[in-house]
Amino acid sequence: MTGVTVILCPEGATAAAEVxxxxxxxxxxxxxxxxxxxxxxxxxxxxxxxxxxGLSAAxxxxxRLESEGYGFDTGRGVVPLVPTAIxxxxxxxxxxxxxxxxxxxxxxxxxxxxxxxxxxxGAGTGATVGxxxxxxxAMKGGVGFASLALPGGPTVAAxxxxxxxxxxxxxxxxxxxxxxxxTPESMELADARRVMASQTPAVEHPWEGNTTLAVVMTDASIxxxxxxxxxxxxxxxxxxxxxxxxxxxDGDLVxxxxxxxxxxxxxxxxxxxxxxxxxxxxxxxxxxxxxxxLPAVCDLSS
Amino acid sequence: MTGVTVILCPEGATAAAEVxxxxxxxxxxxxxxxxxxxxxxxxxxxxxxxxxxGLSAAxxxxxRLESEGYGFDTGRGVVPLVPTAIxxxxxxxxxxxxxxxxxxxxxxxxxxxxxxxxxxxGAGTGATVGxxxxxxxAMKGGVGFASLALPGGPTVAAxxxxxxxxxxxxxxxxxxxxxxxxTPESMELADARRVMASQTPAVEHPWEGNTTLAVVMTDASIxxxxxxxxxxxxxxxxxxxxxxxxxxxDGDLVxxxxxxxxxxxxxxxxxxxxxxxxxxxxxxxxxxxxxxxLPAVCDLSS
Numbered sequence: 327m328t329g330v331t332v333i334l335c336p337e338g339a340t341a342a343a344e345v346x347x348x349x350x351x352x353x354x355x356x357x358x359x360x361x362x363x364x365x366x367x368x369x370x371x372x373x374x375x376x377x378x379x380g381l382s383a384a385x386x387x388x389x390r391l392e393s394e395g396y397g398f399d400t401g402r403g404v405v406p407l408v409p410t411a412i413x414x415x416x417x418x419x420x421x422x423x424x425x426x427x428x429x430x431x432x433x434x435x436x437x438x439x440x441x442x443x444x445x446x447x448g449a450g451t452g453a454t455v456g457x458x459x460x461x462x463x464a465m466k467g468g469v470g471f472a473s474l475a476l477p478g479g480p481t482v483a484a485x486x487x488x489x490x491x492x493x494x495x496x497x498x499x500x501x502x503x504x505x506x507x508x509t510p511e512s513m514e515l516a517d518a519r520r521v522m523a524s525q526t527p528a529v530e531h532p533w534e535g536n537t538t539l540a541v542v543m544t545d546a547s548i549x550x551x552x553x554x555x556x557x558x559x560x561x562x563x564x565x566x567x568x569x570x571x572x573x574x575x576d577g578d579l580v581x582x583x584x585x586x587x588x589x590x591x592x593x594x595x596x597x598x599x600x601x602x603x604x605x606x607x608x609x610x611x612x613x614x615x616x617x618x619x620l621p622a623v624c625d626l627s628s
Numbered sequence: 629m630t631g632v633t634v635i636l637c638p639e640g641a642t643a644a645a646e647v648x649x650x651x652x653x654x655x656x657x658x659x660x661x662x663x664x665x666x667x668x669x670x671x672x673x674x675x676x677x678x679x680x681x682g683l684s685a686a687x688x689x690x691x692r693l694e695s696e697g698y699g700f701d702t703g704r705g706v707v708p709l710v711p712t713a714i715x716x717x718x719x720x721x722x723x724x725x726x727x728x729x730x731x732x733x734x735x736x737x738x739x740x741x742x743x744x745x746x747x748x749x750g751a752g753t754g755a756t757v758g759x760x761x762x763x764x765x766a767m768k769g770g771v772g773f774a775s776l777a778l779p780g781g782p783t784v785a786a787x788x789x790x791x792x793x794x795x796x797x798x799x800x801x802x803x804x805x806x807x808x809x810x811t812p813e814s815m816e817l818a819d820a821r822r823v824m825a826s827q828t829p830a831v832e833h834p835w836e837g838n839t840t841l842a843v844v845m846t847d848a849s850i851x852x853x854x855x856x857x858x859x860x861x862x863x864x865x866x867x868x869x870x871x872x873x874x875x876x877x878d879g880d881l882v883x884x885x886x887x888x889x890x891x892x893x894x895x896x897x898x899x900x901x902x903x904x905x906x907x908x909x910x911x912x913x914x915x916x917x918x919x920x921x922l923p924a925v926c927d928l929s930s
Contacts (some may be wrong), residue, residue, distance in 0.1 A: 346860060476825060500800055522895040523778060529893060558648060559875045565867040570902060572860045574894055591831060592876055593824040600872060 327419025327617065328375035330383045331448035331469055333485060333541055336396035338367035339583040341409065341470030341525075342553035344561065347537060350577035353381045353410040358581060365407055366550040369396050370578055371574055372410040373449035373469075373487045373539050373580055376424040378593060380412035381395070387428040396429045413489040414535025415452025418619060423452075441470040442485070445613030446622075449539070453489035454620060455611060456505030457534045457575075458518040458525075465504045466622035470610030472602045480546035480590040482598035484563065488610040491536040491573040493518040497566035497604040504611040504623050513626055519569050537577035538607070542599040544583070546590035553582040563603025629721025629919070630677035632685045633663040633750035633771055634735045635843055636786060638698040641885040643711065644855035646863065649839060652879035655683045655712040660883060667709055668852040671698050673883055675751035675789045675841050677773075680712035688732040711805035713881060715791040716837025717754025720921060725754075741787035744773040744787070746877055747915030748924075751841070755791035757913060758807030758921060759836045759877075760820040760827075765798045767795075767806045768924035770913030782848035782892035784900035786865065790912040793838040793875040795820040797904040799868035800855040806913040806925050807871070815928055821871050840866055840909070844901040846885070848892035855884040861898030865905025
């Protein structure tokens, strides 16, 4: 009930991040969040379950890239830059499950530039959403993917691991798709925003640990500062598809990777990034499997 | 065609801000953006037109507060903390118009805890929205206000000066309310997100200068870190009511002021803040007056 999602860009992609949440856990994000940092590229991004323990999931990726000669050339060999972000899934299934080396090796072995699996896979295996009434009233989260392309312009995709405290809503219609239920037995959504607005300071939330981790990937040619701006615009996808985003217990962040193959305006990338992130979040819960532990969207409609 | 909006909290309100845009102009935001800064309160907030020149609009407010004995007690007299943020309106009407001392004195003289005027008043006098096709295809922006209260809980209000590059949309229905028009003569909206997605790198935007400045005001008792968290949640109001928020040319920011009179959960304040900001943005353009220079929402419906 945990896992890892690996995004490979071994030749290096211009990388930036905006880390805004209040419960993040990251590794090697230094160059992504500091505009003046020497390094401007990343060679892979790892999203992992396992909370803080998941930060070790980067190790096999770093080793693989090094063995293949990919990384930042230091003049004393290459040092791969593999920014890694984790989410808390220890409360779903066996709390001793960790995304260790075998899981990461499997992710590397099955890596593809083709169709991407969504739902309760990879970093989304143990992810949950809608925890305003506690984990027992939550629903299954997951990993979502969406890709948009402009004719003659850039392609912009988003991979999002959705482990939000809040609910997931359709960004266009505003209707809730998945989220906190009224009671552990109920299949009726309580509306997290309503629940949270009614909770006085006396209400104590058992700390569940939540986060939505979004990675925007594009073939556009943009600078590191441009990639950072795309992160800002892409945050709109979180706000539109999560109700709410960025609660006290959410560690939300956005990473942008740009391979620089297609000329594009930053606004083209930013507009598509927001939309891709918004769609990927909805897809993550629509394709989730609750493994008999928690209901998923597919259980609501059946 | 410029103006100033003054928010007075002379006894001091716990204050924090999140400055995320890429075209901001501020004064005395140091303590609001740094959690470890010595000062934790503000005694007024000033929103002003006039671009960088508008930063002097704080002077009469500082003088008034000092003369009345309000401010941070340094042991050598009081120093009022008056964070000030400006917007660019020099391209609307006379570009030499500045929000000078007479305008600020008028704002102070007419300050009220009663009904607040919205539309093309105060800092919103020269504000515009929807500039993806250039200023000549824009519509009138303004200042909006919305207040929400929970029975037995906190009241949360938002004052927002809306001078966005993007369009304004209804946050619930997704329908565009005001924004960039197809041509200078047209009254038909072009959809800024569509326009921006089609603009290649060769498209040069004349720099218009844009920003949406949001101030959240609450009677809730929350810490400075809590107020900062409210800023993060309130940014959802910008993303939901602006399409898009945070373009390359937007200097968007959120300030939160808390007077500490009512016990409240940070989530209560954050949920209401997002909603108040979203509603205030729509109200700003719905009540705007184009002064015969640009169309306003009221001209679309007539």
